[in-house]
Amino acid sequence: MSFYRDVLGLRVLSETARSTWLDAGGAILMIERRGPGEPAVPAGSLELVAFAVSRARHAALREVLARHRVRIEAATEFTSYFRDPDGRRVGLSHYPSAGSRPV
Numbered sequence: 001m002s003f004y005r006d007v008l009g010l011r012v013l014s015e016t017a018r019s020t021w022l023d024a025g026g027a028i029l030m031i032e033r034r035g036p037g038e039p040a041v042p043a044g045s046l047e048l049v050a051f052a053v054s055r056a057r058h059a060a061l062r063e064v065l066a067r068h069r070v071r072i073e074a075a076t077e078f079t080s081y082f083r084d085p086d087g088r089r090v091g092l093s094h095y096p097s098a099g100s101r102p103v
Contacts, residue, residue, distance in 0.1 A: 001031050003084050007068050008051070008061065024051060034086070041087035050079065050091030058094045 001020035010022040074081040079093035
Protein backbone atom coordinates (compact mmCIF):
# COMPACT_ATOMS: atom_id res chain seq x y z
CA MET A 1 0.00 0.00 0.00
CA SER A 2 2.91 2.28 -0.71
CA PHE A 3 0.61 4.44 -2.86
CA TYR A 4 -1.19 5.76 0.22
CA ARG A 5 2.08 6.32 2.07
CA ASP A 6 4.35 7.61 -0.71
CA VAL A 7 1.86 9.47 -2.90
CA LEU A 8 -0.88 10.64 -0.51
CA GLY A 9 1.42 11.00 2.49
CA LEU A 10 -0.62 8.95 4.97
CA ARG A 11 1.31 7.51 7.91
CA VAL A 12 1.37 3.71 8.21
CA LEU A 13 0.14 2.59 11.64
CA SER A 14 0.36 -1.15 11.08
CA GLU A 15 1.17 -3.43 8.18
CA THR A 16 0.87 -7.17 7.71
CA ALA A 17 0.97 -9.44 4.69
CA ARG A 18 -2.85 -9.08 4.49
CA SER A 19 -3.56 -5.46 5.42
CA THR A 20 -2.27 -1.96 6.00
CA TRP A 21 -3.69 0.48 8.53
CA LEU A 22 -3.10 4.16 7.82
CA ASP A 23 -3.64 7.37 9.78
CA ALA A 24 -6.07 9.50 7.79
CA GLY A 25 -6.24 12.66 9.88
CA GLY A 26 -7.14 10.84 13.08
CA ALA A 27 -9.35 8.25 11.39
CA ILE A 28 -7.93 4.83 10.56
CA LEU A 29 -8.06 3.70 6.95
CA MET A 30 -7.74 -0.10 6.77
CA ILE A 31 -6.93 -1.56 3.38
CA GLU A 32 -6.86 -5.30 2.85
CA ARG A 33 -5.11 -6.96 -0.05
CA ARG A 34 -7.29 -9.02 -2.35
CA GLY A 35 -6.97 -12.72 -1.66
CA PRO A 36 -6.96 -15.55 -4.17
CA GLY A 37 -10.37 -16.00 -5.71
CA GLU A 38 -11.70 -12.60 -4.64
CA PRO A 39 -13.05 -10.42 -7.43
CA ALA A 40 -11.13 -7.37 -8.59
CA VAL A 41 -12.55 -3.88 -8.16
CA PRO A 42 -15.11 -3.58 -10.98
CA ALA A 43 -13.85 -1.38 -13.82
CA GLY A 44 -15.53 2.02 -13.73
CA SER A 45 -16.87 1.51 -10.21
CA LEU A 46 -18.06 4.75 -8.63
CA GLU A 47 -17.57 3.47 -5.06
CA LEU A 48 -15.37 6.02 -3.38
CA VAL A 49 -13.21 6.83 -0.40
CA ALA A 50 -12.69 10.59 -0.14
CA PHE A 51 -10.34 12.60 2.02
CA ALA A 52 -10.97 16.13 3.26
CA VAL A 53 -7.87 18.24 2.62
CA SER A 54 -7.08 21.93 2.78
CA ARG A 55 -7.14 23.87 -0.50
CA ALA A 56 -3.32 24.16 -0.39
CA ARG A 57 -2.85 20.45 0.35
CA HIS A 58 -5.26 19.59 -2.49
CA ALA A 59 -3.16 21.62 -4.95
CA ALA A 60 0.08 20.07 -3.66
CA LEU A 61 -1.32 16.54 -3.88
CA ARG A 62 -2.50 17.12 -7.46
CA GLU A 63 1.13 17.96 -8.32
CA VAL A 64 2.32 14.79 -6.57
CA LEU A 65 -0.28 12.74 -8.45
CA ALA A 66 0.90 14.24 -11.75
CA ARG A 67 4.54 13.38 -10.94
CA HIS A 68 3.48 9.79 -10.24
CA ARG A 69 1.45 9.75 -13.49
CA VAL A 70 -1.83 9.21 -11.67
CA ARG A 71 -4.62 10.31 -13.99
CA ILE A 72 -7.34 12.58 -12.59
CA GLU A 73 -10.46 10.97 -14.04
CA ALA A 74 -12.93 13.62 -12.91
CA ALA A 75 -12.93 16.90 -11.01
CA THR A 76 -15.32 19.47 -9.63
CA GLU A 77 -14.61 22.90 -8.18
CA PHE A 78 -13.63 21.25 -4.88
CA THR A 79 -12.85 17.58 -5.53
CA SER A 80 -10.41 15.53 -7.64
CA TYR A 81 -11.16 11.86 -8.41
CA PHE A 82 -8.58 9.24 -9.39
CA ARG A 83 -7.82 5.52 -8.95
CA ASP A 84 -5.29 3.86 -6.69
CA PRO A 85 -3.10 1.14 -8.24
CA ASP A 86 -5.74 -1.51 -7.43
CA GLY A 87 -8.50 0.43 -9.20
CA ARG A 88 -10.20 1.85 -6.09
CA ARG A 89 -11.74 5.27 -6.67
CA VAL A 90 -10.25 7.95 -4.40
CA GLY A 91 -11.19 11.58 -3.91
CA LEU A 92 -9.47 14.62 -2.46
CA SER A 93 -11.81 17.43 -1.50
CA HIS A 94 -11.47 20.86 0.02
CA TYR A 95 -15.25 21.33 0.09
CA PRO A 96 -15.95 23.93 2.80
CA SER A 97 -18.29 21.85 4.96
CA ALA A 98 -18.75 22.46 8.64
CA GLY A 99 -16.94 19.97 10.81
CA SER A 100 -14.64 18.58 8.14
CA ARG A 101 -11.22 17.67 9.42
CA PRO A 102 -8.52 17.81 6.71
CA VAL A 103 -6.07 14.95 6.28
